[in-house]
Amino acid sequence: MASLLFRTFSPAGASARLSIFIFHRVLPAADPLLPFEPSVEHFDWMVRLISRNFNVLPLSAAARRLQAGTLPTAAAAITFDDGYADNFEVAWPILAHYGIPATFFIATAFLDGGRMWNDEVIEAFRKVPEGELNLHQFDLGSHQLHDTASRIRGYEAVLGKLKYFEHVHRAEVAREISRQATVPARGELMMSRSQLRQLRAAGAEIGAHTHTHPILEGLTDEQALAEIAAGKLEVESILGETVTVFAYPNGVPGRDYSVRHRKMVEKLGFVGAVSTEPRFANVKADPFQLPRFTPWDRTPQRFAVRCLMQLWNSGG
Numbered sequence: 001m002a003s004l005l006f007r008t009f010s011p012a013g014a015s016a017r018l019s020i021f022i023f024h025r026v027l028p029a030a031d032p033l034l035p036f037e038p039s040v041e042h043f044d045w046m047v048r049l050i051s052r053n054f055n056v057l058p059l060s061a062a063a064r065r066l067q068a069g070t071l072p073t074a075a076a077a078i079t080f081d082d083g084y085a086d087n088f089e090v091a092w093p094i095l096a097h098y099g100i101p102a103t104f105f106i107a108t109a110f111l112d113g114g115r116m117w118n119d120e121v122i123e124a125f126r127k128v129p130e131g132e133l134n135l136h137q138f139d140l141g142s143h144q145l146h147d148t149a150s151r152i153r154g155y156e157a158v159l160g161k162l163k164y165f166e167h168v169h170r171a172e173v174a175r176e177i178s179r180q181a182t183v184p185a186r187g188e189l190m191m192s193r194s195q196l197r198q199l200r201a202a203g204a205e206i207g208a209h210t211h212t213h214p215i216l217e218g219l220t221d222e223q224a225l226a227e228i229a230a231g232k233l234e235v236e237s238i239l240g241e242t243v244t245v246f247a248y249p250n251g252v253p254g255r256d257y258s259v260r261h262r263k264m265v266e267k268l269g270f271v272g273a274v275s276t277e278p279r280f281a282n283v284k285a286d287p288f289q290l291p292r293f294t295p296w297d298r299t300p301q302r303f304a305v306r307c308l309m310q311l312w313n314s315g316g
């Protein structure tokens with residue numbers, strides 16, 4: 001039933017519609033502090049549903065075939081941002097089980113024991129004792145923590161503000177908050193270089209996502225170019241092959257990156273790039289700004305309906 005609907009809404013060829021899914025983490029067990037990240041069970045049924053209803057391609061092939069007008073019916077790509085170790089340990093075995101390709105965008109500064117600024121903050125809010133967490137010294141307010149919900153509200157408020165701090169300052173503030181909460185500086189959250197090589201060897205597509213994951217719009221052009229180039233070169237030196245796809249950090253067009261960065265990405269030799277604008281892509285889409293959306297529904301029925309709504313609603 002669903003398959004026919006998906007084929008109808010998303011035909012092959014010149015009028016094809018490409019759905020690109022964004023994931024970040026797949027948790028080995030549900031984590032109350034991370035209610036929007038799928039657990040292994042949740043991810044399993046999502047991939048099963050995607051595999052039954054879509055023809056999934058690696059992103060570079062999907063981008064190429066979109067432009068050529070040769071996509072199959074119900075075309076989709078699955079992407080993961082940032083380079084979390086659970087992508088290799090938890091998500092990949094499920095994708096492999098269903099025979100589904102996926103593309104992984106790696107922020108290279110955090111490989112081998114690093115931690116992104118957002119995770120520094122989340123782990124601090126996990127660890128601090130109940131009571132008041134005063135972050136006025138960083139201009140990040142004061143937070144009353146007494147249960148999981150208040151910890152989530154607290155870190156979401158801090159992340160929302162900190163996201164647009166100057167990016168070196170952002171990392172320093174996040175590290176200082178987590179240091180005060182006695183979160184160790186190094187962790188196992190992100191992939192190692194060895195895991196990245198194994199993921200590629202197993203058949204995954206690997207893309208670039210800058211070196212330190214800055215909001216490109218907040219950088220000078222020289223800094224932005226250096227960040228994009230460094231991320232590409234580092235993945236290429238780890239894997240010994242050319243990297244052809246890129247994901248803009250945070251990815252909102254016009255706010256997080258602009259046409260200047262899109263030109264840099266093309267000049268650096270990428271063949272495709274993805275934003276986080278929540279639409280499907282059609283043949284007129286810019287291959288260097290392909291839209292994507294995050295599937296966050298809690299039940300298979302709602303998820304299927306959302307995928308169809310995406311295809312129905314957001315033409316253009």
Ligand SMILES: [Zn+2]
Binds near residue numbers: 081082209213249250
């Ligand atoms: Zn990212």
